[in-house]
Amino acid sequence: MRKIKTFLTLSLCVAMVGSLTACSSGKDSNTEDDINISESDKCVDEKIGNSNSITYVTLGDTGMEHLKDAAIKFKEETGIEVKLESWAYSDAYQKILTLAEGGNMPDAMYGFSSWTQQFKEAGYTVAIDKLISSELYNDFSEAARDVCSVNGELWAMPSYMSIRGMLFNKNRLEEAGIQQIPDTWEGFLKDAEKLTDPSTGKYAYAMVAGHPKNTLDCFLPILWAYDADVLNADGTANGFDNENGIAALQMYVDLAKYAVPDYGQADINSTQNNFTTQIAASYFHNAQGLAALKDAGEDYSWAVITEPLAGPSGSRYALGVMDVDLVFNTGNQELAAKWLEFWHQPEYQGKVVDQSGWVPNQKSYFESMPIFTDESNVMIAPFAKMEPIAKFKPSIICWEEVQKVMADAITKAVMGELSAEEAINLAGEQVDSLLMK
Amino acid sequence: MKKSSRKEVREKIINLAYVMPMLIIFLAFIIYPILQIFYMSFFERTVSGEMNFVGIKNFCDLFKNPDTPRMFINTFVWVFIGVAFKLLLGLGMALVLYEKFLGKKMMTAIMLIPYAMPAAVSCMIWRLMYNPMFGHISQFLIDTHILDGRIDFLGNTKTSLIAVMIVNIWAVAPFCALNILSTMYSIPNYIYEAARIDGAGKWRQFWDITLPIITSSLKTLGLLIGIWAFNTFDVIFMMTQGGPANSSSIMVNFIYQNAFQFNNRGYSAAISIVSFIVLSIFAILYVNSKGDDTRYE
Numbered sequence: 099m100r101k102i103k104t105f106l107t108l109s110l111c112v113a114m115v116g117s118l119t120a121c122s123s124g125k126d127s128n129t130e131d132d133i134n135i136s137e138s139d140k141c142v143d144e145k146i147g148n149s150n151s152i153t154y155v156t157l158g159d160t161g162m163e164h165l166k167d168a169a170i171k172f173k174e175e176t177g178i179e180v181k182l183e184s185w186a187y188s189d190a191y192q193k194i195l196t197l198a199e200g201g202n203m204p205d206a207m208y209g210f211s212s213w214t215q216q217f218k219e220a221g222y223t224v225a226i227d228k229l230i231s232s233e234l235y236n237d238f239s240e241a242a243r244d245v246c247s248v249n250g251e252l253w254a255m256p257s258y259m260s261i262r263g264m265l266f267n268k269n270r271l272e273e274a275g276i277q278q279i280p281d282t283w284e285g286f287l288k289d290a291e292k293l294t295d296p297s298t299g300k301y302a303y304a305m306v307a308g309h310p311k312n313t314l315d316c317f318l319p320i321l322w323a324y325d326a327d328v329l330n331a332d333g334t335a336n337g338f339d340n341e342n343g344i345a346a347l348q349m350y351v352d353l354a355k356y357a358v359p360d361y362g363q364a365d366i367n368s369t370q371n372n373f374t375t376q377i378a379a380s381y382f383h384n385a386q387g388l389a390a391l392k393d394a395g396e397d398y399s400w401a402v403i404t405e406p407l408a409g410p411s412g413s414r415y416a417l418g419v420m421d422v423d424l425v426f427n428t429g430n431q432e433l434a435a436k437w438l439e440f441w442h443q444p445e446y447q448g449k450v451v452d453q454s455g456w457v458p459n460q461k462s463y464f465e466s467m468p469i470f471t472d473e474s475n476v477m478i479a480p481f482a483k484m485e486p487i488a489k490f491k492p493s494i495i496c497w498e499e500v501q502k503v504m505a506d507a508i509t510k511a512v513m514g515e516l517s518a519e520e521a522i523n524l525a526g527e528q529v530d531s532l533l534m535k
Numbered sequence: 536m537k538k539s540s541r542k543e544v545r546e547k548i549i550n551l552a553y554v555m556p557m558l559i560i561f562l563a564f565i566i567y568p569i570l571q572i573f574y575m576s577f578f579e580r581t582v583s584g585e586m587n588f589v590g591i592k593n594f595c596d597l598f599k600n601p602d603t604p605r606m607f608i609n610t611f612v613w614v615f616i617g618v619a620f621k622l623l624l625g626l627g628m629a630l631v632l633y634e635k636f637l638g639k640k641m642m643t644a645i646m647l648i649p650y651a652m653p654a655a656v657s658c659m660i661w662r663l664m665y666n667p668m669f670g671h672i673s674q675f676l677i678d679t680h681i682l683d684g685r686i687d688f689l690g691n692t693k694t695s696l697i698a699v700m701i702v703n704i705w706a707v708a709p710f711c712a713l714n715i716l717s718t719m720y721s722i723p724n725y726i727y728e729a730a731r732i733d734g735a736g737k738w739r740q741f742w743d744i745t746l747p748i749i750t751s752s753l754k755t756l757g758l759l760i761g762i763w764a765f766n767t768f769d770v771i772f773m774m775t776q777g778g779p780a781n782s783s784s785i786m787v788n789f790i791y792q793n794a795f796q797f798n799n800r801g802y803s804a805a806i807s808i809v810s811f812i813v814l815s816i817f818a819i820l821y822v823n824s825k826g827d828d829t830r831y832e
Contacts, residue, residue, distance in 0.1 A: 191796070192795045192796065195795075195798055196795075199584065219582040219583060220582050220583055220584060221583060221584075296684050299668065307779065308690055308778045308779030308780065309778070309779075310778075359667045359684070359685045359686070359687050360666065360667050360668055360687050360690060361687070361690065362687045362689070362690020362691050363687060363689045363775065363778075363779070364690070377668065498796055498798075499797050499799075502796075502797075505780075506602075506779075506780040506781060507780075509692065509779045509780040510692065510780050513691060513692040513693070513779070515692055515780075524601065528601075
């Protein structure tokens with residue numbers, strides 16, 4: 099009996115040690131070949147990469163059909179297979195950071211311009227100006243190249259660009275007896291009361307005060323119009339903890355009184371829905387909501403697109419949102435860049451830009467697709483015209499935290515927890531300490 | 536000191552070998568990660584992935600953060616007030632279900648729905664109900680003239696925590712009711728019969744018989760759901776993501792936010808340590824409370 103006990107004990111211990119060893123190796127132990135790969139071999143494998151296939155990650159389903167089509171053509175032409183993956187927007191940042199820490203990045207990925215500097219500093223991505231042709235480099239608009247550049251080098255490839263302006267419901271303005279579409283935030287605030295009637299569920303404006311990213315999407319055009327900014331000129335401290343910043347936040351707080359009351363949990367899609375369902379008489383965004391109405395065969399002729407409203411000194415800026423394609427340091431960067439160059443053509447990506455209502459940032463798209471310059475194309479032409487006044491969010495390492503700190507302060511002011519001045523002071527201190535870090 | 540015989544030593548080695556697999560698992564998957572978190576809490580991760588030793592800076596930052604008091608208050612309210620309501624509601628439901636009435640089984644099944652429902656589904660339903668534009672709750676309060684205008688319960692810094700707590704209480708109270716009910720069924724009937732013969736009414740029976748007997752079970756249950764509440768992440772994340780402006784965030788949300796959204800692993804580890812210490816107190820209380828078993832002779 100004792101011998102059986104001893105045998106059982108030893109067997110259990112051996113099994114346990116064996117299983118733990120297998121776990122810690124981090125590789126499948128299916129074949130002998132796998133087990134015999136030495137460390138140096140693995141390094142070589144990583145450095146050279148897999149030359150037959152690359153992985154490209156996109157977010158959401160936008161343009162997936164065209165991506166698939168392009169991947170098939172790319173394989174026919176080059177023999178390189180592009181494995182497409184689609185991630186949810188909300189998980190993307192966390193997912194890519196986790197993968198990057200484990201060294202398992204995709205070869206290329208569609209993402210946000212605010213990631214560019216952080217990923218560069220972390221060594222996850224590579225500069226792409228040497229990897230793409232000069233034709234493509236020069237094809238990008240100057241504004242697009244600026245947003246994607248760090249110290250003069252292109253660290254991300256400009257992808258979809260959205261320029262955001264004001265959208266008004268002209269019927270609602272007429273009903274309220276407003277003859278002229280407001281041109282300034284002050285003017286709009288004066289009209290806002292006439293456009294608001296909570297008893298009938300009608301409000302002047304749709305905005306966000308809570309969701310970190312979308313709160314800034316809605317607030318930045320006002321901040322810029324009031325001649326303040328997120329950062330100062332040299333990027334060493336905040337640029338909003340001043341009279342202009344306080345005035346801008348006060349304007350946002352005042353607007354909230356006439357806004358659809360879901361702003362605390364709304365995201366940008368909710369504001370869009372509030373406008374397309376005519377609950378809100380105006381909002382600040384692009385034409386994607388109108389494109390949805392158009393696709394559904396519904397009337398959208400009541401919508402008017404204008405430039406962003408101006409501040410007291412006449413400054414006005416459109417919010418530019420630049421999405422990018424990033425090339426990761428996987429050893430396959432040349433192939434990944436080649437694929438992106440193939441994808442960034444009017445017959446592939448250009449079609450997605452057109453379908454989704456984005457503003458092209460490649461000259462060739464304007465040249466080969468007349469729809470982008472057609473004045474009657476209300477989905478794109480008015481926004482394309484705003485490119486010269488477009489301003490983008492800064493690409494800084496701690497952007498996610500800066501964005502959250504600012505959004506929280508704005509939210510507290512809108513909800514009446516802090517005055518505009520207190521909120522701006524608090525956010526200013528916190529942003530400065532983040533920048534110092 | 537008596538020297539162990541060879542036989543005893545061998546027995547001890549064999550016994551140790553028996554617990555060795557469990558011990559290895561415990562050390563590898565519980566003790567090691569905890570030590571790793573302690574270690575990480577003294578470091579700051581740079582953007583290039585290097586870990587720099589910063590001493591107790593992460594802990595100082597935590598207590599300097601203007602949102603920290605709110606985080607502690609929210610956690611306190613979420614755990615203690617939440618648990619109190621869950622137990623009270625659970626007790627009320629258990630008392631109702633203890634009585635004999637027509638449709639009792641159906642009632643029990645209906646009562647279990649909130650607990651059995653996946654959190655994602657119940658959060659979706661409650662989000663719709665709380666919606667200020669077309670939700671039932673807002674509309675009902677306006678129609679009954681309790682409210683003048685629409686209120687965004689989840690999107691308001693003053694109401695968001697309470698709104699999420701209601702969902703959590705609604706979901707967990709049935710579990711409490713079932714637990715309390717099972718303890719009540721274990722109370723021998725003759726105790727109640729004797730009380731009735733002595734002229735005790737329903738209220739007196741509850742106060743002098745039921746409550747003292749179930750108190751031990753209530754304490755254990757309270758500690759258990761308190762620990763769960765402390766670690767609740769899903770409901771808050773799905774309802775409000777801790778917002779607006781961290782108004783519904785508890786410690787777990789802060790840990791998640793700093794670890795995965797801001798990539799501040801060291802800072803997040805420091806919050807985890809504070810959370811671990813608080814939870815350890817709960818755990819000790821829970822283990823001690825297990826000794827108060829009631830025995831019927």
